[in-house]
Amino acid sequence: PASAQVRYQPLGVVGVIVPWNYPLFLAIGPLTCALAAGNRVMLKLSEATPATGQALKQLLEQVFPTDLVSVVLGEVEVGQAFARLPFDHLLFTGATSVGRQVMLAAAHNLTPVTLELGGKSPAIVSADVPLDTAAERIAFGKTLNAGQTCVAPDYVLVPRERLEAFSDAYQRAVRRLYPRIADNPDYTAVINQRQLQRLQHLLDDARAKGAQVLDLYPGETRQGRRLPPHLLLGVNDSMQVMQDEIFGPLLPLVPYDSLEQALAFINQRPRPLALYYFGYDRAAQEQVLRHTHSGGVCLNDTLLHVAQDDLPFGGIGPSGMGHYHGHDGFLTFSKAKAVLAKQRFNAARLIYPPYGKALQRLVFKLFI
Template structure:
């Protein structure tokens, strides 16, 4: 049975504004200076507290997120936000000691006797800018990596999810002091002020256009950034794959959260002679998932009226330029927008230029796999790429001849939930990685350490030069 959402009311606490940002940042700086290398046990305690909080407050979190969306499927929040967040915490806790352990490195014969190692040191104060589409998961993921690495963290929640932002601010204050984890609320101007703070690392998830501004602001402080930006993630349907298999798995990836997922399939490349079959198979899959949209607790609404208007403008623009829009439902309900397929698309249509972030799926026909790969490679590199086909040779060809942040072969979305895989974009879809071990490394300074004790063989190469022993050393090692 689906988990039902219930009503959620906003608490009265207000946003963090103006000088409060600097005050929070300074408090975290001082706290980090007082404890620059937290022990593994302390980091585990932080993770344990976070895991317990999420487990205890799962229903309240479901309610808050649903309130922000006007309706968000409770099961989708469980499956796409709570479950991977809890798994992420468990994975980091289990591997933490191994990640923290110094890595021994070799020293060349010419530099003996000596040893070398890499130590993984917390970077300091980490800033995280969280988007609205998965406000819990995309806050918890970076938070887990930063805490596992021993850092202090400031989280800027999206102004589009005020209920979730207020709730997380309240809940985190229950388990973390403000100088360890702080939640910042406020409109876009607060977000820009946040990105101008001199963080030791800044992670932003959101639109490519906003990512440019964030990176520009961070550059003033030479703050390292990780950007997760999305883009137009393609799905390729091979010539010989069972069309029902491909359509069902693409439908799952596109309909989850009503398509408001940064790695949702943004368009599908389908063999020219299979387009009609794909349209019917996709329609059957979607209507099997959602027999109706009216009062269906499984179907999530579009986040706000502005994004509904944006998506409707894509449909109007495409129709005016000759596209054929196939609605899969007669009508929606409130902000529960009907799923639609878009055929006969062209590059001058908005739906083929901007990341869709909604329940519209364009279909692009192709004749040979080379054409599909060329189509993808002529465009900015996407955050994800999906290939549906069981030929191992063609799978390898797709992997080798395309660039993207990540890939699923014969599935969608689920690579993001794998704790042992890095997650990150490429080019226009972002830079840097996090999740699992890569998250720990992103929020750590891998510091090389060269160690010598009392005996110093290097004295043999000190000036004055021209000694016989130096000539012997050159003979042995400069070759």
Template sequence: MVADIAAPLLDRLQQNQQHILGLEPLLATQRAAFRSNPMPAAEQRIAWLKALRELILSEKQTLVAAVSSDFSNRSADETLLAEIMPSLHGIDYATKRIKKWMKPSRRSVGAAFQPASARVVYQPLGVVGIIVPWNYPLYLAFGPLIGALAAGNRAMIKMSESTPATSQRVKDLLARIFPEDLVSVVLGEADVGQAFSRLPFDHLLFTGATSIGRHVMRAAADNLTPVTLELGGKSPAIVSADVPMGDAAERIAFGKTMNAGQTCVAPDYVLVPAARVDEFVEAYRSTVQRFYPSLTDNPDYTAIVNERQLNRLQGYLDDAQSKGATLLPLYPQNQDRRLAQTLVLNTSDDMKLMQEEIFGPLLPVIPYQRLEDAFTYINDRPRPLALYYFGYDKAEQQRVLHETHSGGVCINDTLLHVAQDDMPFGGVGPSGMGHYHGHEGFLTFSKAKGVFIKQRFNAAKFIYPPYGTGIQKLIHKLFIR
């Protein structure tokens, strides 16, 4: 019996070691390929992205099935809406604009330095590393890859060990259309991810937990590898004093139930005027139960990805209840790993679910008296990846934008700012650094190289040594007025 347990474990350890040993040769292969084609033409980049689009479109059902298998049940429509559709839109957006993005931008040259010209050239960085989390394994692999390829780079992608079926499927599919020296997918456990983050990439993008992001940044620092960190945190929603509660509750429920709350920009807690808490509870309960009439065998209700995450969330509930919180589950019981949406009232700062990103279908409801109190509550805590405000007063909307900090904001909606290709996406402070999506993704994965150009005539010779009174008069004439 011991041998039956030990054999698969030994096989996994050996596979991980093989993955780790293969990382540096793979990076060397991609570097060599990049050096042979350091500035791919726009047509080549567009061809790469079109091949990716055709692959995603033709294999969408197998990708949906793989994700659902990993989650035990992931709503097929959620995968199509939140992973397949934005990936395709991102490709379409980039392919239409790559030629424009690649054009050098002209810059001005001061009168003292004429005749000359200046421009900024957008050059690929080289080899980009992408570390993918488990919650949206398709979009968070394809999204960064779109930016990397649009900018003319090679890419190595480390998929999550928590979604093995999806990770293997992505690896097999990408190998169909891309040679390994252009795009490669790396599998393996956490130790492979650690070794991956220590590679001397030209840029490293990590999406995941803040705690892991700190380790990734430390590892990248040894190579002075620039990083983009998409981390998350506790994203608040604010319900105003006069917004129709049905509007607010419905849109918050959409953001919190999508993927069972396993979303980095899901509303983590909601700030509600104290006099309207009961109203919010009833409106939210009614909305969620309308979305999902029951949990039993409901294909629309996504499960928690694995037992470890389920136990973590149940631990948050047990801890909160032991410290005086009131739990309001919206269904009589869970089913398998389908964890019931639960409102949590009477919270305190010492509860685990108020200290850590929840990443699940648990929603603390925090009462406030004045809008200023809501701002203070948010600003006293680490800056979140997203902030959501519900209210139609435009002056209050401006106050939210000016008096709080977050990676992004939705006014009277949740989540959908992430799907806007023409806006940057990224965190601030503890919720991350750097941006990607759309043009910002192209810029993130490019070197904006300043180029100063002179031809035969050289006016600068008049400021060459030896110096004398003439140079002083010239300086005063040109600069000191």
């Protein structure tokens, strides 16, 4: 007779490295999970959002003692030093290239990591879904925060015969959401000049290699770092826009001739953080779910699986490891301690050596 149970204990001190694109959501979400599991937390906020970081630091210091929640501000070298601290768990959200460096730094202390990275999240438009429906939902996911979202659709696979019609539907959908770009408070600017130059380089590189680049707001004067949405047709793998995570309002369209071909295109590439399929046929939906790997999936929508806090959020392969949100966050930031409890009577003596005792001979005779 014995009892077995799992005891969940706090890990200790959890480090959280926060990116710049959603500096509140991606700080408060992990903080909530780690505190709920009973941990102390250190947050390293992004150097690219200093005003938001300072405001959040002041707010949290009014609520929590600094030995329970501590906010760290500083430039890149501060973040590098932060990743080398001997945390009991470290969560990083950001680019895959930086995630590798964070994991390497954590390895010196054998610190377990949760890495929420990026990748090229595909959207698949089926052969029979209404194009206006698919285009509107993809446009919302792509243009929210000007595409600066880790689960934003990165490219769209479209049946070859529907390519032009989808392009038209997407342009209409974007213009409904944002009738203008300049002086529009609904449309987000690119975070800084360096990121704007990177996106412009992707456009220039694609154009130079033969892509058709469509500015969805031709003739409109650009304002500051507000980069208008663009469509790219005729893309190929030699273009950087098809190699790097875009993280901006640029959307390549890739034609396909069968669903199997579209799935093969996805599976030949690194596993993405999100995958989106637009089509109402249940068998086709199941085929997509069974024959692809991704961190998460939306059927007939984009982004909103992340908002369902009871669903685990996390990547796979180059798009990350581990997951959190809701109960899964509690588990990630807890140690599941296995406990076996016995009292006075010890039935295990029956299997102690020396072997060949009467009871053991009886068991052998009955069961062997």
